[in-house]
Amino acid sequence: xKNNYKKTILFSVTIALQFLTVGSFAQNNENGPNLIPCxxxxxxxxxxxxxxxxxxxxxxxxxxxxITPYPIKMVALTFHxxxxxxxxxxxxxxxxxxxxxxxxxxxxxxxxxxFVCKTLYHNDDALxxxxxxxxxxxxxxxxxxxxxxxxxxxxxxxxxxWASLPGSVNARVVLGNSCVTNGTTMEHExxxxxxxxxxxxxxxxxxxxxxxxxxxxxxxxxxxCDTPADPTLSGVSVSSTTCLITSAMGVDxxxxxxxxxxxxxxxxxxxxxxxxxFSKEQIEYMNYIANNNTSRKSWVCPxxxxxxxxxxMKAERACGSEIKFYDKSIGTQNFTxxxxxxxxxxxxxxxxxxxxxxxxxxxYTVTLSVTTPYGSNQITRSITVRSISPISVPYxxxxxxxxxxxxxxxTVSDTQSEVLVAAAGGKTDNGLILTGxxxxxxxxxxxxxxxxxxxxxxxxxxGLYCIDFSNFxxxxxxxxxxxxxxxxxxNTNFSVTVNDKELKFYTPVAETDEVWKHVDIDLSTYVxxxxxxxxxxxxxxxxxxxxxxNGVFIDNIEITGTKITTGVNExxxxxLVQLFPNPTTGLxxxxxxxxxSGKFKMEIFNTLGARVYExxxxxxxxxxxxxxxxxxxxxxxxxxLNDQVITKKIVKQ
Numbered sequence: 001x002k003n004n005y006k007k008t009i010l011f012s013v014t015i016a017l018q019f020l021t022v023g024s025f026a027q028n029n030e031n032g033p034n035l036i037p038c039x040x041x042x043x044x045x046x047x048x049x050x051x052x053x054x055x056x057x058x059x060x061x062x063x064x065x066x067i068t069p070y071p072i073k074m075v076a077l078t079f080h081x082x083x084x085x086x087x088x089x090x091x092x093x094x095x096x097x098x099x100x101x102x103x104x105x106x107x108x109x110x111x112x113x114x115f116v117c118k119t120l121y122h123n124d125d126a127l128x129x130x131x132x133x134x135x136x137x138x139x140x141x142x143x144x145x146x147x148x149x150x151x152x153x154x155x156x157x158x159x160x161x162w163a164s165l166p167g168s169v170n171a172r173v174v175l176g177n178s179c180v181t182n183g184t185t186m187e188h189e190x191x192x193x194x195x196x197x198x199x200x201x202x203x204x205x206x207x208x209x210x211x212x213x214x215x216x217x218x219x220x221x222x223x224x225c226d227t228p229a230d231p232t233l234s235g236v237s238v239s240s241t242t243c244l245i246t247s248a249m250g251v252d253x254x255x256x257x258x259x260x261x262x263x264x265x266x267x268x269x270x271x272x273x274x275x276x277x278f279s280k281e282q283i284e285y286m287n288y289i290a291n292n293n294t295s296r297k298s299w300v301c302p303x304x305x306x307x308x309x310x311x312x313m314k315a316e317r318a319c320g321s322e323i324k325f326y327d328k329s330i331g332t333q334n335f336t337x338x339x340x341x342x343x344x345x346x347x348x349x350x351x352x353x354x355x356x357x358x359x360x361x362x363x364y365t366v367t368l369s370v371t372t373p374y375g376s377n378q379i380t381r382s383i384t385v386r387s388i389s390p391i392s393v394p395y396x397x398x399x400x401x402x403x404x405x406x407x408x409x410x411t412v413s414d415t416q417s418e419v420l421v422a423a424a425g426g427k428t429d430n431g432l433i434l435t436g437x438x439x440x441x442x443x444x445x446x447x448x449x450x451x452x453x454x455x456x457x458x459x460x461x462x463g464l465y466c467i468d469f470s471n472f473x474x475x476x477x478x479x480x481x482x483x484x485x486x487x488x489x490x491n492t493n494f495s496v497t498v499n500d501k502e503l504k505f506y507t508p509v510a511e512t513d514e515v516w517k518h519v520d521i522d523l524s525t526y527v528x529x530x531x532x533x534x535x536x537x538x539x540x541x542x543x544x545x546x547x548x549x550n551g552v553f554i555d556n557i558e559i560t561g562t563k564i565t566t567g568v569n570e571x572x573x574x575x576l577v578q579l580f581p582n583p584t585t586g587l588x589x590x591x592x593x594x595x596x597s598g599k600f601k602m603e604i605f606n607t608l609g610a611r612v613y614e615x616x617x618x619x620x621x622x623x624x625x626x627x628x629x630x631x632x633x634x635x636x637x638x639x640x641l642n643d644q645v646i647t648k649k650i651v652k653q
Contacts, residue, residue, distance in 0.1 A: 035158060035159060035160055035176070035178070035179065036158055036159040036160065037159070037160050037185075037188075037234070037268050038159060038160060038161060038162060038188060038189070038192075038198070038268075039132055039156070039157055039158075039159035039160075039161070039162040040161075040162040040163050040164075040165075040189070040192045040198075041132070041162070042165060042197060042201070043165075043167075043168065045167050045168070046164070046165040046166070046167040046168055048167070049165070049166055049167030050165060050166070050167070050195055050197070050223060051219070051223065053166065053195065053285075053288070053289065053292075053293060054218075054223050054285065056288075056292075057284065057285060057288040060288075061284070069111075070109075070110060070111025070287045071111055072108065072111055072112070072113050073111055073112055073113070073287075073290050073291060073297075074113055074114075074115055075112055075113065075114050075115070075148060075290065075299055076114075076115060076117040076146070076147040076148065076299050076300055076301035077114050077115065077116055077117060077147055077148045077149075077150050078116075078117055078118050078119070078120060078143075078144035078147045078148070078149050078150070079093070079096060079116055079118075079119040079120070079150050079152065080119075080120050080122060080139070080142065080149060080150065080151040080152065081093065081096070081119060081120070081121050081122070081152050082121075082122045082123075082124065082127045082128045082130075082151065082152060082153055082154065083121065083122070083123050083124075083128060083154075084123070084124075084125050084128050084154070085123055085124055085125045085128075085501075086123075086499060086500070086501045087123050088585070088586075088628075089128060089154045089177075089628070090121070090128075090152075090154075090177075090628060090629070091152045091177040091180060091628065091629030092626045092627075092628055092629040093119060093326070094352070094353065094626065095180065095181060095613070095626075095629040095630075096152065096180065096629070097116070099180055099181065099186050100114060100116070100186070102186075102187075103186050103187050103190065106184075106187055106265070106276070106278070107187070107190070107286075109278070109283055110194075110278070110283045110284075110286040110287045110290070111287045111290065111291075112194070112286060112287065112290050114148075114190075115301075117144070117146075117147045117301035117330075118144070118147075118301075118330050119328060120142070120144075121328075122142065126138060127139070127142075127153070128153060128154040128155070129153070129154060129155040130151075130153045130155070130156060130157065130174065131157040132157045132159075132162055132174075133157075135151075135170075135172065135174060136170060139151055139172060139174070140170070140172075143170075143171075143172060145171070146299065146300060146301070147299050147300070147301055148171060148172075148173065148193065148299050149171065149172045149173070150172075150173045150174075150175065151172065151173065151174045151175065152175050152177055152180065153174060153175070153176055153177065154176075154177055155176065156174055156175065156176035156179075159176060160175070160176050160178075160179035160182070160185045161173065161174050161175040161176055161179060161185055161188075161189045162174050162189065162192075163189040163190070163192035163193045164192070164193070165192055165193070165195055165197075166194070166195050166289055166293045166295045166296055167295070168295075171193075171295060171296075171299075173189045173190060173192075173193050174189075175189060177629050177630075177631075178630070178631035180629065181612045181613070181629070181630060182272050183271075183272025183273050183275060184265050184272055184275040184276070185272070187265050187275075188265055188266060188275070191265055191266050191278070191282070191286070193296075194285075194286040194289045194290060194296060195285060195286065195289045195293070195296075196222065196266050196278075196282055196285065196286065197221075197222040197223065197266070198222065198230075198232075198266055198267070198268065199221075199222055199227050199228075199230040199260060199261065199264050199266050199267045200221075200230040200231060200232035200233070200260070200267065200268060201220075201221045201222045201223075202220070202221070203216065203220040203221060204216060204217060204220045204221025204222070204229040204230070204252075205217070205220075205229060205252050205253060205254055205256070206228070206229045206251075206252050206254065206256035206257070206258060206259070207254055207256060208225055209225065213254050213256070214253075214254060217229070222266065224279060224281040224282060224285070225281065226279045226280055226281045226282075227261065227264060227266075227279045227281070227282065228258075228259055228260050228261050229252060229258055229260065230258065230260035230261070230267060231249065231250060231252075231258050231260070232268055233245070233260060233262060233267050233268045233269050233270065234268045234270070235270075236249070236262075236270065237270075238262045238269055238270055238271045238274060239271075240271050240273070240274070243262050243263050243269075243271060243274035244262070245259075245260065245262050261277075261279075262274050262275075263275060263276055263277050264277060264278070264279065264282075265277065265278055266278070266282070307329070307330070307370060307371075307372050307376060307377045308329060308330040308377050309329045309368045309369060309370045309377040309378055309379040310327075310328045310329050310330065310368075310379060311325050311326060311327050311328060311329070311366070311368050311379070311381075312325075312326050312328055313325050313326065313383070322355060322356070322357050322624075323355070323356055323357075323358070323383075323385070324353060324354070324355045324356075324587075324624060325339070325353060325354055325355075325356065325366065325368075326353050327352050327353060327368070327370070329368070329370045329377070335352070335370045335371065335372055336350070336370070336371045336372075337349070337350050337351065337352055337368065337369070337370060338350060338368070338369040338370075338371075339351070339354055339366070339367070339368055339369075340365075340366070340367040340368075340369075341354075341356045341364070341366055342364065342365055343358065343362075343364045344356040344357065344358050344364065345357045345358075345359070355624050358385045360385075361385050362384075362385055363382055363383070363384050363385075364382070364383055364384075364385060365380055365381070365382055365383075366380070366381055366382075366383055367379070367380040367381075389466070390466040390467070390468040390530060391408070391464055391465075391466060391467045391468060391559075392468055393467065393468060393469060393472065393475070393559050393560065393561050393563075394558070394559060394560045394561070395464070395467070395557075395558070395559040396556075396557070396558045396559075397556075397557045397558075398429070398430075398555065398556050398557075399421045399425075399426060399429070399430040399431050399432055399555060400429055400430060401430075402421050402422075402430055403420060403421045405421050405430075405432075406419065406420075406421060406462070408464065409462040409463060409464060410462070410463045410464075410465050411460070411461065411462050411463075412460060412461045412462075412463075418433075418460065419432070419433070419434055419460050419461070419462050420432075420433050421433070424553070425482075425553035425554065425555065426553070426555050427480050427482075427516050427553075427555040427556060428555075430555075431553045431554060431555035432462060432535070432553070432554040432555065432557075433552070433553055433554075434460045434461065434462065434494065434535065434537040434552050434554070460537045461534050461535060461536040461537060462534070462535050462554075463532060463533065463534035463535070463536075464532070464533045464534075464557075464559075465532045466530050466532065467530060467531045467532070467533060467559060468530060469523070469526050469527045469528065469529060469530065469531055469561060469581075470528060470529060470530065470580060470581035471563060471564050471580060471581050471582075472527045472528075472561040472562060472563055472564065473524075473527055473561075473562045473563075473564050473583070474524045474527065474561050474562040475522075475523035475524050475526060475527050475531075475559070475560070475561035476520060476521065476522055476523055476524075476559070476560050476561065477496070477519075477520070477521040477523055477533060477557075477558070477559055478518070478519065478520050478521075478556070478557070478558040478559075478560070479518075479519055479554055479555070479556060479557045479558070480516050480517065480518050480519070480554070480555045480556045481494075481506065481516070481517055481519065481552060481553065481554050481555075482514065482515065482516045482517070482552070482553040483506060483507065483508040483513065483514070483552050493505065493506055493507035493508075493537075493552075494506055494535060494536060494537045494552045495535075495536050496521065496533065496534070496535060496536075497532075497533070497534045497536055498523065498526060498531055498532065498533055498534075499526070499531055499532055500532070503521060504519070504521060506552075516555075523559075523561075527561070527581075527583070527585075527653070528581045528582075528583050528584045528585045528653055529581065529584075529585050529586075529587070533559070535554055537552060564582070564583075577590060577591060577592055577639055577646055577648070578590075578591045579591075579637060579648055579650055582650050582651060583650070583651035583652070583653045584627065584650065584651070584652060584653065585628075585652075585653050586626060586627055586628030586652075587624060587625070587626055587627070587628070588624075588625050588627065588650065589623065589624055589625070590602060590623040590624075590625055590637075590639070591623075600616070600639060600640060601614070601615075601616050601639070601640040602614065602615050602616075602623075602625070602637065602638070602639050602640075603637075603638045604625075604627070604635050604636070604637050604638075604650075605635065605636045605638070612630050612635070613625070613627065613630070627650075627652050630652060631652070632652050632653055633651075633652055635649070635650050635651075635652060636648070636649060637649070637650055
């Protein structure tokens, strides 16, 4: 993580180009530990263009050629939501859209309203963790370029975000997920996008024209005379109730005391909730840029009038019978939704992201119809609900029941492969055997050792799906295995995958390596959720050999963990509602233990008292809450229900 950041601007004779510095600062705000509030770099080219554009705007203003009040200009955005390669870590689109609504309420005074042209999802570790130096090379090829590109990163170079100003070859905003809900980070970075600098841009004097003292507010600082000179509010104390500065601010070169505005969105006010305003000149300038600057006025959404229904879900199986569907339709955001779920409960919905329960495994159809002022569109897709009953922990299988033990597994095989239980594969009795590959499967009678299967190239697997770690603090997988050596060590191997991610890959070292081995794998990364464990035969090299015996035996599978029995999920003197799993890695359920009338309201606050989530509803059923977009830590959950206020604690891991 970075602890300080310096922005250096070259000097010009014709335009006063000053040094802009963001120094190191103590963190006492919602940015999170050691996060830079903003890593925007004002390049010399961007600064030159800003000064020229400011001059052009002031000329038009003097000539009274600026139109006020400002007509609304719709600005198309493309949201890029990044996740890790395994699909974890991405911010919730619902959270992002809530922040955009708040942003629009502020930007309408500048005649600007943002809408989402499309949302793109990128599952890539290299995109999830990004540096400002790498953003152009990694994000650039994926930018939409017809719209304003807004990227949401899990780690944004140790900062809350950054943006490019008009004049840059880029037209991109990058936001760190942990800062999106901290108050006004989105508004701040979009301010840069429309040409605003920080209010503490260097060298500005307190005095203003007409004071009789030297002034430089039109040529230095942020270029505006109605934003008070600001030496930087980083590390300064600001009251969370009055938003007034309570620290000494020092004096400028004239000896005048700095009195900066802690409510300006482009400041580094440590109280993000205080940042609620732009100055009149800042508003004028952003409107001018949106309507006149060639790099900002031409953003259009090619598909704005095209409506295309689409959706996705996090898994094509239902752990505990429940699946959440997510809308990702293309068009303007003014959608109305009509979902159809034959065989599900409910069998229809008008929610954007509904949750549906299925009572049995099978194949089902899902239909989504979306309607906008421009038209409507419909999509129907088949889904497979593969597993209904979660597997409880602790779990143990020694295969003593023979082939019947496979009923707990989801197996894959074909005419040249097989998954079975037999004495051949057991350490002391029966065991699991994976076979398969090119050519004939050879079975040897036990003379004098146990029988085994040859396995030239594996294509068989056995999986345990929907293992319930939702109320555990630790988790572990243990098993015994024996690999049979063939003509080369890579001819026999297998892997263990968890949630489609390969955790372990095993291959024999030599012929003498045909011995039973014990393995313990830490699965604590998956606590608070459901996990799928698959034993998968695999060959990372093509093998065309024929009859040399090889194979893998697996026995004594155990899944254990430390269960959470008490702690942060206790209610304050009541059990009207429950939260689980707790701790959570993202999704948790709010369950009502008795029916309630009217609406309920839920709010979630961080340890600083800032609200990071809110929701309302009228259902008497469990509610699914997605916290994947907020930072790890302790949070307070407040539920208003039947005129009662219920407070709980939850841990986000």
